[in-house]
Amino acid sequence: MALEHAILVSLLEKPGSGYELSRRFERSIGYFWTATHQQIYRVLKRMEQDGWIDVRDVPQQGRPDKKEYSVTGPGRAALSGWLHEPVEPESVRHDLAVKIRGAVFDDPAALIREVERHRQAHADRLTHYLAGEQRDFTGPGADAPLDAGQELQHVVLRGGIAYERMTIAWLDDVLATLHRLRPAP
Amino acid sequence: MALEHAILVSLLEKPGSGYELSRRFERSIGYFWTATHQQIYRVLKRMEQDGWIDVRDVPQQGRPDKKEYSVTGPGRAALSGWLHEPVEPESVRHDLAVKIRGAVFDDPAALIREVERHRQAHADRLTHYLAGEQRDFTGPGADAPLDAGQELQHVVLRGGIAYERMTIAWLDDVLATLHRLRPAP
DNA sequence: CTTGTCTATGCAACGAGTTGCATAGCAAGA
């Protein structure tokens, strides 16, 4: 279970509320680790009980108050411990691959629109990544040398970019294959 | 929930027992959908109750008897229905990416061995994929034209190969970054 | 002043996934 650790990393990068964390999990962090707000609130409560994080009530103007969480010494130590443990390679769940292999028992051509939909989603995400890279790392104003944290964020982002490019190319391969299988009219 | 559907596809490709399915989930199917034997046995029981699959007791020589499952008409229909529904793009869980971003709060250099371990695992898997491709699709004796099912299996395998190649290249990028961050001795 | 939208937090119920354990047939080798 690593949601705790993903939250620790995010809170170390910048303290924030459960709501803010759930927003971050929709964008940057969410690209390699998903979580809903219910999961986050529940885990935050447990982490607070375990003494990994502190809460601070923050009154706000123009919006409801929030609880801002920040990482404690023991929380940092817990992250450190996890960083030094080996993790197993990710377990994958690719619905689309199951569908492609299953398509032969139904109608392969019917999958084309679904694959195109996925291709579009990945293309959108790639655009989004590239914009983020331009903004934070390679654009104008990025002349200043990056610190270690930025370097590491950048290499993770490059991983996301490579993943999306590979996926788009593969989906094009899938589409070509599906079209080839379609009997000529 | 798509474990049911992955099992339907696998049983349509070839009927088999829970044990055999769990072996398949360790190899071919397991590369894009993981499941343990407990999960499989439990779901098989439910699928049988729902009338998606039939059981047949098969006595064996030199080993315990087994229950061989095969897909029924309603099971096939259930798969068909699912194939025509849109699925959401996969949810990702990359422990390693969390670790990389977290490394700055600990010791980036300590991650190098972990990343090398992952690189090795992906290189092994790539070798395995390529051997499978050679054996089933591109090797000698593959002159006969492939049927639709084989074409679709091949395109999924090509996806696995592309994924592993991309991942290995990215991990090399990560390693280079980690080495760059290490202060010169 | 009502409706909608965004911020902000949370409960309850359920289903999916993991871990540990248990049983049993059969074969090979020490």
Added chain:
DNA sequence: TCTTGCTATGCAACTCGTTGCATAGACAAG
């Protein structure tokens, strides 16, 4: 014969993740 190892199936307990619902403050539009 006793242990080891592979085949084969399964229960029980637990944790993780998802879905639906509920509440409430603040603001903007109609």
